[in-house]
Amino acid sequence: MPPNVIFLNTDQQSRYAVSGSGNPWVNTPNLDALAASGVSFSRAYCAAPVCGPSRSCLNYGRPSHETGVLVNGIEPRQDQPEMCGLFHQAGYDVAWAGNRGGDQPPIPAETDDRFELAFPKGQPGLGVDMDGLVVDAAIDFLQRSRQRPFFLTVPLMNPHDICYAVMDRAPPTADPARELPPLPDNFEPAKGEPDFIRRCRTRQYYGQENSYTVGWDEDRWRHYLREYYSLNECVDGQIGRLLEALSDLGLEQDTLILHTADHGEGMAAHRWVVKLMFWENVVGVPLTVSWPGTIPSGIQRAQLSSGMDVLPTLCDYAGLSIPSGVTGHSLRSAIDDNDAGREFVVMQLHPDTEDLDFAARIVVSRGHKYVAFSAGDRRELLFDRERDPGEVDDLSTKPQAEGILRQHRTYLTQWLAQTGDPFTPVV
Numbered sequence: 001m002p003p004n005v006i007f008l009n010t011d012q013q014s015r016y017a018v019s020g021s022g023n024p025w026v027n028t029p030n031l032d033a034l035a036a037s038g039v040s041f042s043r044a045y046c047a048a049p050v051c052g053p054s055r056s057c058l059n060y061g062r063p064s065h066e067t068g069v070l071v072n073g074i075e076p077r078q079d080q081p082e083m084c085g086l087f088h089q090a091g092y093d094v095a096w097a098g099n100r101g102g103d104q105p106p107i108p109a110e111t112d113d114r115f116e117l118a119f120p121k122g123q124p125g126l127g128v129d130m131d132g133l134v135v136d137a138a139i140d141f142l143q144r145s146r147q148r149p150f151f152l153t154v155p156l157m158n159p160h161d162i163c164y165a166v167m168d169r170a171p172p173t174a175d176p177a178r179e180l181p182p183l184p185d186n187f188e189p190a191k192g193e194p195d196f197i198r199r200c201r202t203r204q205y206y207g208q209e210n211s212y213t214v215g216w217d218e219d220r221w222r223h224y225l226r227e228y229y230s231l232n233e234c235v236d237g238q239i240g241r242l243l244e245a246l247s248d249l250g251l252e253q254d255t256l257i258l259h260t261a262d263h264g265e266g267m268a269a270h271r272w273v274v275k276l277m278f279w280e281n282v283v284g285v286p287l288t289v290s291w292p293g294t295i296p297s298g299i300q301r302a303q304l305s306s307g308m309d310v311l312p313t314l315c316d317y318a319g320l321s322i323p324s325g326v327t328g329h330s331l332r333s334a335i336d337d338n339d340a341g342r343e344f345v346v347m348q349l350h351p352d353t354e355d356l357d358f359a360a361r362i363v364v365s366r367g368h369k370y371v372a373f374s375a376g377d378r379r380e381l382l383f384d385r386e387r388d389p390g391e392v393d394d395l396s397t398k399p400q401a402e403g404i405l406r407q408h409r410t411y412l413t414q415w416l417a418q419t420g421d422p423f424t425p426v427v
Contacts, residue, residue, distance in 0.1 A: 002318045003291055004255040005092070007083065007153045007310070008242070009058065010235055011051060011127070011160040012275065014264030015044065015284040017232045025181040026229040030240035031286065034259060038290025039299045039335045045364060046263040047307040048348045049275045049282050050207070051160075054262040054307055059083045061311035061326035063348055065421050070350040071206070081323045083311050087151035090320050097138035098155035126170055127157030127231070131238045139245040149254075149318075156238060159231035162265060166209045166224060166273050174230035180222040181229065186390030187221070189270045195376030196360060199352075200276060206353045207276040210266075221268050228265060256291040256317055258310060269390065276351040278362045278371050278381075280391060283347055289313065289335060296335070303334045303341030304364060327419055344408075346415045348423075361423050363411050370396075370408035372426050379426045382408065 016023055020032040020040070047057035048064045056067035056076040060083075064070055068077040076082070088094045138154045164170035189197075201210050213221075239259075246252055266272030267281040275282050287305055289295060308328030315322045316330040333339045347362040363370040369391065371381040382396040382405050395401035412425050 001254075002090075002149050003294070004149045004251060005087070005151045005314055005318060006242075006246075006255060006257045007151075007314065008239065008257060008259040009055070009153070009155045010239075010259070010261045010286075011155070011157050012162060012263060012265050013159055013232060013235070013261035013286060014267055014281045015042075015261075015286045016267065016281055017159065017229065017265065018236075018286055021286075023229075025225070026232050028232060028236040030236045030243055031259065031288070034239070034243065034257065034290055035286075035288045035300075036298050037292055038257070038288050038295050038297060039301055040289075041287040041301050041303065041305045041331070041334075043302055043364075044260065044285050044287035044305045045283050045307070045345050045347060046261070046285050048350075049263040049277060050349075050351075051262050051275075053348070053350070055155075057328075058260070058262065058307050058310045061308050061323065061328040063308065063327055063346075063419055063421065064350075065348065066327075066419070070348075070356055071353045073353070083314070084151070084153065086311075086315065086320055086323070087318070090318070091148055092151040092318075093146050093148050094151045095138075095141045096153045096155070097141060098134050098153070126164065127159070127161045128170075128173060128234055131156045131158055131235055132241075135238045135242050138242055142245055142249055142251065151318075154242065156235050158235035158238075159228060159265065161231050162224075162228045163209055163274055165227045165231075167212050172227055172230075173234055174226045178226060178230075180219070181225045183218060183221055183225075184267065184269050184390070186269050186392050187271060190392055190394065192378075194373060194378040194381065196358075196373040197277070199358075199376075203352065207274060207351060209274045210272065213271065213273055221271075224273065225268055228267065253293050256289070256295070256314070258287075258289050258314060260287045260307065260310060261285040262307070276349065278347070278349060278360060278369070280369070280385075280389070283362060283364075289317075289331065291317070301334050301338065303331075303339075304343075304345045304366065305331055305334070305341075306345045306347075344411045344415075346412065346421075348421070359423060361412055361415075361421070361425075363408050363415070365408065365411065368404060368408060370405070370412070372409075372412060372423075374424065380405070 018028040048054045052072040053064040056069040312322045312330040344365040349360040352358045359374045380396040383391045
């Protein structure tokens, strides 16, 4: 029998902002329990470090230049198969239990009683206001009797509220008596940052939150981190309600759950907040696949994975044909057999709504991260992820790293050729 499927998607949750990552300053027992019930990926990456483009990649299994969503505010193309439509066509009862404006999937052409937009009542607002309503709608859907398997997408908003907290436009959720976390070891930006980063720091529109941090002292930065961790705990509580309802209804053994996030958060590394950058806290996301009794439990895999892998993985486990032309890979062989996986993943970054040619490509291999910029005084960066996890020592101009730099240029050239990505590489 094909499983029920829950696609659980949090917003702006770094893989380092769950307690299962070893971070002692945040407590996420429900996501930890979910990871303990299945397989989690310690090297999972978003496909694009901003909401709309990344979510389009999750739903389509394709890079953002193929979905058409390079920046927020653009609707995805309607001529490609996407997640909800595929499961609808396969005979699943399908519901999208959220209200996220342009992030919503297209409605399948042949709507019937198997497809539902299970929106919570009320208008979109802060995650602390909306996530409980989203989970209410999801639980209501789970409680209904049915003759077919279900596919339920639960797009939770938090910890995205940190965007508004940075700008002092959201009430704090953290206990003021709670100890302030320390600043990261890589808190200070490297000297001589590339023009690309400096331009992103000072932009006054679209991801302008970093401009609000000018003048912050270390105490303000630590308050920001405390609030971010608190928001992660808020959404974890809502996830706990959903998992508890699934258990109470006796659906655990019949339901596959995949949890990931659209992207991460700066977390004060290099004095960066929110998204739209290539730092590891921003692009690294949690990814867990759980199906008790079928998928192994309590296992962590180190294979590279991408947000584009979500759609083919869910199709694979549900017995659906994976659409031709998708870039993502099913993670089933990595989960079941611990195969070696791919050599590299690529992320697309378009941080400016007024200049879509201003872009970067991020290549993560098994040992390094390579970043190529479309413009500026220094168009490349290279980091040794094993020796330099804080990404403070750029190797791109060092003679001893010349061979590694060439290899990563080759990886990017392969990606561009395979996907038709129009980005111009450094040669």
